[in-house]
Amino acid sequence: MSRTIDAVVSPTQTNTIPADISGQMLDLDEDDDLEVFSKDSTLAEGSMFNASMQTSPGSMVNQCKFEEDEEGDSKDIFITVDNPESHVTAIETFITYRVLTKTTRSEFDNSEYEVRRRYQDFLWLKGKLEEAHSTLIVHPLPEKFVVKGMVERFNGDFIETRRKALHKFLNRIADHPILSCSEDFKVFLSAQAWELTTYKKQGPGFLSRMGETVRAVANSVRGVKNRPEEFNAIQEYVEDFSNKISSLDKVTQRIVKEQKEYLEELKEYGPTYTLWSGSEEELAEQLKGVAGCIERCCKETEEQVGHLSDTLVPVLHEYVLCAETLKAVLRRRDNIQAEFEAKNEALATKKVDRDTESSDLGFVWGSLLGKNPEEARHQRQERLDGEIEELKEEIDKLEDRVEWANNALKGDWGRWQRSMRGDLKSAFLSTAEKNVDYYEKCLAVWETFLLSQRTEPSEETDRDNTP
Amino acid sequence: MMADSGPKEVAVIGNTDLTSAELDNNIKNTMVEIEKGTSLLRKMEISVAEAEKRTGKNTVNMQELYTVYLIETRPVDALTEGITPDSLWRRYSEFELLRNYLLVTYPFVVVAPLPEKRAEIVWHKLSADNMDPDFVERRRVGLENFLHRVASHPVLCNDNIFYIFLTEQDKDWKEMVYETGFQAKADSRLKAVNAAFRVKNPDGRFTELKHYSDELQTVLSQLLRVRARVADRLYGVYKVHGNYGRIFSEWSAIEKEMGDGLQSAGHHMDAYAASVDDILEEEEHYADQLKEYLFYTDALRAVCRKHELTQFELEMVALDLTCKKQQKEELVTGTVRTFSLKGMTSKLFGQETAEQREAKLQVLEQQLKEGEEAVKEKNTESDEFVKTAWVDIERFKDQKDRDLKEALISYAVMQISMCKKGIQVWTNAKECFNKM
Numbered sequence: 001m002s003r004t005i006d007a008v009v010s011p012t013q014t015n016t017i018p019a020d021i022s023g024q025m026l027d028l029d030e031d032d033d034l035e036v037f038s039k040d041s042t043l044a045e046g047s048m049f050n051a052s053m054q055t056s057p058g059s060m061v062n063q064c065k066f067e068e069d070e071e072g073d074s075k076d077i078f079i080t081v082d083n084p085e086s087h088v089t090a091i092e093t094f095i096t097y098r099v100l101t102k103t104t105r106s107e108f109d110n111s112e113y114e115v116r117r118r119y120q121d122f123l124w125l126k127g128k129l130e131e132a133h134s135t136l137i138v139h140p141l142p143e144k145f146v147v148k149g150m151v152e153r154f155n156g157d158f159i160e161t162r163r164k165a166l167h168k169f170l171n172r173i174a175d176h177p178i179l180s181c182s183e184d185f186k187v188f189l190s191a192q193a194w195e196l197t198t199y200k201k202q203g204p205g206f207l208s209r210m211g212e213t214v215r216a217v218a219n220s221v222r223g224v225k226n227r228p229e230e231f232n233a234i235q236e237y238v239e240d241f242s243n244k245i246s247s248l249d250k251v252t253q254r255i256v257k258e259q260k261e262y263l264e265e266l267k268e269y270g271p272t273y274t275l276w277s278g279s280e281e282e283l284a285e286q287l288k289g290v291a292g293c294i295e296r297c298c299k300e301t302e303e304q305v306g307h308l309s310d311t312l313v314p315v316l317h318e319y320v321l322c323a324e325t326l327k328a329v330l331r332r333r334d335n336i337q338a339e340f341e342a343k344n345e346a347l348a349t350k351k352v353d354r355d356t357e358s359s360d361l362g363f364v365w366g367s368l369l370g371k372n373p374e375e376a377r378h379q380r381q382e383r384l385d386g387e388i389e390e391l392k393e394e395i396d397k398l399e400d401r402v403e404w405a406n407n408a409l410k411g412d413w414g415r416w417q418r419s420m421r422g423d424l425k426s427a428f429l430s431t432a433e434k435n436v437d438y439y440e441k442c443l444a445v446w447e448t449f450l451l452s453q454r455t456e457p458s459e460e461t462d463r464d465n466t467p
Numbered sequence: 468m469m470a471d472s473g474p475k476e477v478a479v480i481g482n483t484d485l486t487s488a489e490l491d492n493n494i495k496n497t498m499v500e501i502e503k504g505t506s507l508l509r510k511m512e513i514s515v516a517e518a519e520k521r522t523g524k525n526t527v528n529m530q531e532l533y534t535v536y537l538i539e540t541r542p543v544d545a546l547t548e549g550i551t552p553d554s555l556w557r558r559y560s561e562f563e564l565l566r567n568y569l570l571v572t573y574p575f576v577v578v579a580p581l582p583e584k585r586a587e588i589v590w591h592k593l594s595a596d597n598m599d600p601d602f603v604e605r606r607r608v609g610l611e612n613f614l615h616r617v618a619s620h621p622v623l624c625n626d627n628i629f630y631i632f633l634t635e636q637d638k639d640w641k642e643m644v645y646e647t648g649f650q651a652k653a654d655s656r657l658k659a660v661n662a663a664f665r666v667k668n669p670d671g672r673f674t675e676l677k678h679y680s681d682e683l684q685t686v687l688s689q690l691l692r693v694r695a696r697v698a699d700r701l702y703g704v705y706k707v708h709g710n711y712g713r714i715f716s717e718w719s720a721i722e723k724e725m726g727d728g729l730q731s732a733g734h735h736m737d738a739y740a741a742s743v744d745d746i747l748e749e750e751e752h753y754a755d756q757l758k759e760y761l762f763y764t765d766a767l768r769a770v771c772r773k774h775e776l777t778q779f780e781l782e783m784v785a786l787d788l789t790c791k792k793q794q795k796e797e798l799v800t801g802t803v804r805t806f807s808l809k810g811m812t813s814k815l816f817g818q819e820t821a822e823q824r825e826a827k828l829q830v831l832e833q834q835l836k837e838g839e840e841a842v843k844e845k846n847t848e849s850d851e852f853v854k855t856a857w858v859d860i861e862r863f864k865d866q867k868d869r870d871l872k873e874a875l876i877s878y879a880v881m882q883i884s885m886c887k888k889g890i891q892v893w894t895n896a897k898e899c900f901n902k903m
Contacts, residue, residue: 262700
């Protein structure tokens with residue numbers, strides 16, 4: 001049973017992108033085909049009692065390297081996601097993917113694992129990771145479904161896109177110094193299907209999780225009071241980044257759309273030259289030549305659009321999801337701090353309570369029941385002192401938690417920025433390269449044609465001799 | 468296709484059906500005409516230099532806004548370089564009048580078309596408004612082209628009306644044109660359609676030409692339409708990239724390391740988006756070249772129609788003659804082979820007297836003579852027409868092949884230029900992305 005709370009988040013706010021250059025063609029507001037995200041934005045926080053959570057930051061640093069050399073040469077785990085297959089049961093039909101792992105890490109018993117996982121399993125893994133490391137940035141999963149036009153979950157393109165995204169998801173986790181050490185991750189990669197099912201059933205029960213969620217909601221309503229400046233800065237950045245990346249996503253999709261429509265028209269254009277050549281004698285060869293050129297350019301255009309769809313669009317889309325993840329992470333951090341602040345306030349109130357000699361009802365009752373007022377007051381003091389001590393202990397733990405959360409986030413933030421830069425840079429680079437390649441190929445096509453034309457006139461001049 | 472004897476000639480003559488003697492004769496005639504013809508353009512520089520808007524009262528005395536075009540002419544002479552050209556203003560309707568006059572007066576000539584009266588096959592950026600400056604400019608170029616076509620035509624360039632159109636700001640030029648009586652010479656449309664249906668033996672080449680011009684019209688219309696749609700789409704693709712420019716620029720403001728790379732990449736995206744305007748402007752010239760030949764098909768059909776009409780008239784006259792001959796024969800031999808009212812009445816009311824017969828015979832003889840004259844005349848007319856028309860058609864074909872070949876080459880050159888621009892922009896962008 002899925003424990004996640006699916007929050008259908010309303011589409012990211014579209015900033016009106018004015019048609020500043022042409023005046024007509026750039027009205028992106030008309031792109032109402034926004035996707036319905038099914039996001040795994042749980043409000044649950046890292047419970048202190050979750051079996052899979054590492055106990056303290058210190059031990060974590062010891063186990064895994066933190067930030068320094070995470071590059072390829074020290075890579076000791078390789079994961080691939082491939083081979084989608086559909087499974088039909090009495091209740092449902094679903095797709096599973098093969099997850100192949102090769103590793104030299106000591107915590108794994110074998111060096112190779114091959115398991116089959118379905119999307120739900122990935123969702124589960126993500127949820128566990130976020131639960132255990134609520135302020136670490138977990139790479140987003142592809143969406144549950146897309147309501148846009150191609151609705152079929154079993155459409156080939158959709159499956160392929162999802163497969164690639166799942167592959168990336170697992171590899172990002174494997175690259176992450178902390179997340180890749182997660183027990184849940186290990187189980188995900190290595191357990192057989194029935195083992196995984198059993199494993200999933202462990203952990204805090206439903207009710208305790210519900211309780212956490214309620215607390216989280218209460219805290220988020222209360223809001224955090226003294227957010228550190230650096231997190232304010234990150235918050236602002238995330239807002240801006242989210243806007244920009246959404247716009248880029250929309251623009252790129254619009255480009256793909258326009259390019260496809262251009263291709264459609266181009267496909268009709270070439271044949272008209274061929275048709276014309278049928279009526280001509282002298283011009284026939286040349287017209288057929290032009291038709292051929294246009295046809296070849298069509299092929300190149302098709303390739304170019306394909307590349308755009310395969311390379312740039314998915315990456316931009318991923319980072320749109322990333323932006324939402326970041327917002328969730330920041331919220332969770334805020335909640336942790338809010339809880340700490342709440343407890344502090346409670347402590348202050350209790351102290352005030354203890355230090356004031358109040359003639360409260362309890363005292364009155366006590367005297368009615370025949371208790372000695374001195375004794376009653378003493379009992380009250382003791383009780384309050386006890387409560388205060390408890391509170392102080394809780395606050396200490398929460399303070400640790402806040403510090404841990406902040407450090408985790410700070411550390412991961414730098415890491416995330418670096419990989420964001422890397423990802424987007426390489427995607428844009430690849431696109432630019434492909435475009436150069438596209439134009440170069442088309443150039444060659446037309447230059448060849450021109451060359452063939454320039455040599456022909458030598459035959460003509462024999463006929464055209466003026467006396 | 469070369470004749471064995473005779474000098475090699477400019478591809479004006481393509482008719483290999485003529486005997487070599489006739490070929491020689493033709494060559495001499497056309498050479499003279501070419502000399503005469505090209506002399507006009509050799510002697511004069513003609514240009515349509517400007518366009519201006521005027522207001523005036525039209526024929527129904529209402530105010531209207533129209534455009535006039537400045538025609539400048541100047542003798543081509545090394546010594547007279549720097550002399551200010553003669554100039555006068557003409558409006559589009561006067562060009563139309565000139566062309567109609569030429570069409571009627573020289574029906575065997577494939578007369579060059581005028582540019583569009585209204586912008587019809589356009590893509591979305593070009594307005595279909597006659598007052599739009601881009602449209603007016605393209606029309607100016609089209610009118611100049613028309614004048615050059617006429618001035619370089621071996622026959623048309625000698626026309627006096629044309630010369631006065633170019634050189635004398637004579638308010639009565641229109642009057643002069645009307646006074647030629649060309650409107651009366653014009654064949655009615657009905658006559659022409661009728662002839663087209665009923666003609667029995669048109670020259671096969673003209674029938675073929677008619678089919679060709681129909682095909683060419685269809686295919687060029689389609690080509691121009693699709694080209695306009697392709698241009699539309701291309702415009703869209705380029706312009707959307709302009710959004711990258713803006714967003715990169717905004718994004719660079721919040722990034723540290725990536726900022727510079729993004730910012731400069733953005734500029735290149737703007738440049739890319741802007742470059743499409745020039746690209747498509749150039750392509751419009753190509754489209755205009757095709758459009759000229761699209762409109763030429765009307766002129767081709769006009770010549771074919773004239774042939775059908777001439778041929779039909781010849782056939783009618785010949786038929787009439789045959790009839791008359793038959794009538795004479797019947798009268799002479801006294802046999803009534805064909806059913807006629809006369810025959811019936813004579814059967815009913817008795818034969819004619821000898822004198823009556825004699826009188827009739829005489830009338831018939833006279834008619835026969837006239838008929839034979841008419842047939843001879845029509846025959847000559849028809850032959851003349853076929854001959855001169857075919858010469859011009861061959862001239863036109865060569866002109867068309869040359870022009871369109873050049874147009875296709877220039878189209879390829881345009882595509883190459885567009886690709887080169889694309890390569891440059893995206894290479895620059897790549898550099899910028901590298902710096903991210």
